[in-house]
Amino acid sequence: MTQPNLTPGVHPLDAVPPETQEKLLQVVMHRQARLSLQVASLFLIPLFGLPLLNQYLPDVMNRQVLGFSVTWLILGVCFFPLTWLLSAYFVRKSDSIESECAVTARKMLPENIISNFQNSDDRAGGQE
Amino acid sequence: MTEGIAAIPLTFVILIIVATIALGVYATNKSKSASDFFVAGRSVSVFWNASAISGEYLSAASFMGIAGLLMKNGYDALWYPVGYATGYLLLLLFIAGPLRRFGAYTIPDFAEGRFDSPAFRKIAVIFVLFIGFFYTMPQMKGAGLTMSLILNWPYWVGIAVVGSVITFNVALGGMKGITFVQAFQYWAKVFAISVPIFVLMSVYGGYSTNLAAILEAPKGVPRLGSETKAAFKGKANAPANAVAFSSGPVTRVTFPTGATLDKISTARKLEPGEDVMPAGALSVMKGSLTVESSPAGGWPHGFIVPAGAALVVHPYPATRGGQPLIKAGNALRNAPKIEFLNETTGIFTAGTALPNAASNKKWSEPFGTLTGGYGHPLLYTYSLILALVCGTAGLPHILVRFYTNPDGRSAKRTTLWVMVLIGIFYFFPSIWGTIGRNVMPILYANNLTDSVVIKLPMQLTQNRLLGQILSGITSAGAFAAFMSTFSGLLVSMSGALAHDIYGRMLRPYATAKDRMTAFKVAAVVFGIVSMLLGLLVQSFDIAKMVGWAFAIAAASYFPLLLLGAWWRGLTKHGAAVGMLTGGLLSLGAIICSMALDKKLLLWEVNPQIRTLMEQPAIWGVPLSIAVMVIVSLMTVKHVPKDIATKMLRLHAPEELGLSKNYIEH
Known part of the structure; x- marks a missing residue:
């Protein structure tokens, strides 16, 4: 194991002109951020909404269904599968965004820089 | 109550401990290099x-x-499993992928790499220890409690034994050992929580049957089917020595060896102007x-019930100035509450309505005893939710595991699978709590609801052997639970010390071998400190204590990771000040709240503030974020x-090859 490389500024990305870096960042961050926020709201709205429903519609929420009360059924049973669905959707979607971004971004980077990364990865690998 | 040693559960517990150590040793033989030791060589499949x-x-x-918490508090406690499980979604959406791509071992690595600031790393390390110690306390309580139930050992012996076994295992194997052990223990735990409850449901009826029985009798309270003995705690374990009697029917408890009543008060806190308890409420x-x-107001402190005598408790209609006290159209009732001075045994007559148990309505509906204790249930609920969902993303011992993924994509896949696996698990504890309420209500009387998963199977009097085996399975599962979590915490705390404090600050040129020695020494020291802390917290609910560790994580690491990964304007000053403000104030509020519960502090606190002290996330998280943003804007230079390079490393897809490990090895 070599000493960790902590010196700032040795990353091969430094060779990429700042304007290109900014553009690249736009490409990779924005769509991911939008997706994350969309899925988060689908989860946070029911999560934070439930106490309000409990507070203001107690008659509905405490009604019995299938041996549970409505609110117990939602919180104690249905919430887990909801998060599974949301996260499965997110992982699929996020992977496809990544692949598309990779294609776009590759076009923006000069060829020599990509090969530069690959070389540096090889070097890092060779040190072990 | 079980007397003597429960041989079958003990066998199961020994089996799980032996299996854990054997797996740890086996895996250690395969772990050679230092990077194996710290993060399992990043070679583990999703x-x-x-x-x-x-x-x-x-x-x-x-x-x-x-x-236990669900059995005690009903609906409100459901927020805990939901929060524990769904917090991973936020982790998945905002943190797992970027953090793994950035390629650092620990949160302090991230802190340093993201802000180019070794000084900030020191601050970040502190919270690994704060959160870690807070999290180990409930694990220790679980260990001590389980051992006292199945072996009749004193509380501290269980802590010493379990603590030592795990400390030894961690000092030996580091994390590679642990990856295998942890994976094995997940499956052991799922088996242990699910199989016994299916057997019990075949005897006592299913989840919905038991719940429906509770929902259909809103005014009911749990009652004893037969005469039952209960062991009460003494003042040393306050507040677990308190017995708040039911305000419904009369209760009769016989004390074969007598009892000293340290304090007599009322089960429901007196309303303003409410009269003291009438004469004859106790006899x-x-x-x-x-x-x-x-007499009116109850006996003075230190009243002694003679050996062999019975204490009879008469609930009464509450009055104000001699007139019935009406609130929201209902005539209020009250009943005495007593606190024992010493450990005491009492025998309840058959049909007794259990003390310390809320009515079915209060138990099964939202805003019950857990969140409503200080009169601000909605505030409490929101603060609890926020702590649990944000805290998951800030737990140091969980985050370090994401570095064992080969890349950001597999980090996301792993998180998805984790949510499925833990979601399956979290479905079951609520069933235990619900059936426990109907089948074993005596646990309310002596504040032992936390032991329901161990005790409930022993109720199977029709088939004692089966009951013992099932209890053995759950005991082993409980052991797997504190062993795995405690070892994970020890690894992350010792790793922080060896890797960050020793390897970076004290001796930057220490060899890998020196660091491994430092890791082992740190593991032993932290193991001992954790055991000592565990001795202090016997009276607190296990789930609540973990909730507090989450609240601290939510107000310190969560904002750091969220803003650090998504907002380029975050400076080291902003991050450090925000993390310290939110994290330390939350920590302080929680410690004060615990001291108030323990009656070490005797402040009169406004109930709203008391709620905010017990559940600080609702102000701690926004405060931390706000301070981070404001200070960052002030230190924009x-x-x-x-920064663009750093953000690219966090977010660029791996195919581009832009991400390089921050730590090369």
């Missing part, structure tokens, strides 16, 4: 890594604590003869010059 993360995450709080009887009857 499924096994997910099993290992789940195994590490499902702590004593999940295994024993949620069932001492020998057989059918009344020996002594209490300290934004690292290569």
